[in-house]
Amino acid sequence: MNIDTRIKFRHLVCFLEVARQGSLARAADKLAISQPALSKTLKELETLLAAVLFERSKKGATLTEAGAAFLRYAGPSVQALREGVNSLRAGIHEPVAISVGVLSTVESLLVPEVVCRLHARHPALVISVVTGPSAHLLSQLRVGELDLVVGRMTDSPLIHGLAFEHLYSESMTLVVCNDHPVLANPQAHRNLEDYPWVLPLAGTTIRKFADALFVQHGITPSRQRLETLSVALSRRYVQCSQAIWVAPFDAVRQDLKQGALVELELGAREPGGSVGLCTNPALPVTPQAQWCMEALREVGQEYLEGKYP
Known part of the structure; x- marks a missing residue:
């Protein structure tokens, strides 16, 4: 089936922001557009897809089953397009980059060592680290803006549907x-x-x-x-x-x-709580994400064995 050419980039951006914020008002504020304009754009997308993507209520906007299914593909598609545009603007046609969400529990000890090992093995690798609360980072992982998230997050309700791999326990x-x-x-x-x-x-x-x-x-x-x-x-x-x-x-x-x-x-x-890495099983694992996961497992194992730090 051919993709409807009437689906525009703005439709996807608006959809992803509402999914991320869980509210039309907050999404409109983030996108610097009016709420009526945002509602109109979402309605256009739902009409083109012949599906209801959100359930609206006084509490906000919640993804429907159809919306959750569409999210698995819309997020990675938009992120891939952004990376492609940025690579051309930078004059780099074969970008090697990874975006990692890092919780405060691991930013002082685990992640610096992982970055050191990754740069020693892959000199051209660009590692973008995003910090913040687990809810924020997991929402970015869910829409494809992050490749993986590292830290303590097993008690977050947003982890459901994502894959978590335990590395070690930290008190x-x-x-x-x-x-x-x-x-x-x-x-x-x-x-x-x-x-x-x-x-x-x-x-x-x-x-x-x-x-x-x-x-x-x-x-x-x-x-x-x-x-x-x-x-x-x-x-x-x-x-x-x-x-x-x-x-x-x-x-x-x-x-x-x-x-x-x-x-x-x-x-x-x-x-102690479980420190580990979280990935989105709906997204393909890039080679650079695999490199990072391998380094995390390596340092995590050394931590368990008392070899690091």
């Missing part, structure tokens, strides 16, 4: 600056709520592990909090304040080794 820990008052007074462990806290953003997968740590040790964090997924911001704030950071162990491993931060001993550490 959460409490860390403070090396001259924190609580270190000189063992009794101060009972009054941890007297200090500011640094926590992952509410609603994120890693925040659930932080909350589990509080329950496990009977800790009530204070109302004075910094909530962020930025490892760099958290590290600097903790080093220049009396804040307590609920941190992924890998994110602070080197700081603890160098004495820049100190781990609070609570008798037991949170058992």
Whole structure:
């Protein structure tokens, strides 16, 4: 069956943005067009496809079964076209690039080593790293804007329909600056709520592990909090304040080794969550994505065996 030539690039872009945002209003804002214009474009696409792509309600726009099926092909098609245009504009006719979503749990230790190995083996490889909450990164993976996502994400509802491969488990820990008052007074462990806290953003997968740590040790964090997924911001704030950071162990491993931060001993550490890589089974695996997955497995295995870091 021939493709209807009346289907335009703008139809696909609008469809993908509504799928990503789950709302016509938010999608229209992202695309800098009016909501009526967006609705008209979607209606045109649905008419051309003879299918209803979204269920509209006061809560937003949800993909229908037909919309989910179309998404599996529309996302990769638009991304491939964008890459083709960009490669010609750059004068590169055989681009070798990969886009990887990276959660904060792995951006300090795992990913830098993987990038080093990839560049040593493939000097012309361009690696684009996108950071952010798991929900945002998984939505980009679903529409084909990312080749894979790395980190803790198994508790995210958006992971359903995607493929997850476990690499290793990583625990959460409490860390403070090396001259924190609580270190000189063992009794101060009972009054941890007297200090500011640094926590992952509410609603994120890693925040659930932080909350589990509080329950496990009977800790009530204070109302004075910094909530962020930025490892760099958290590290600097903790080093220049009396804040307590609920941190992924890998994110602070080197700081603890160098004495820049100190781990609070609570008798037991949170058992750990699954760190792994997530891919979209509806998308073809490019050679460069396969290279990256192989490097991730390699470093993950060395982590398990205690060979890295």
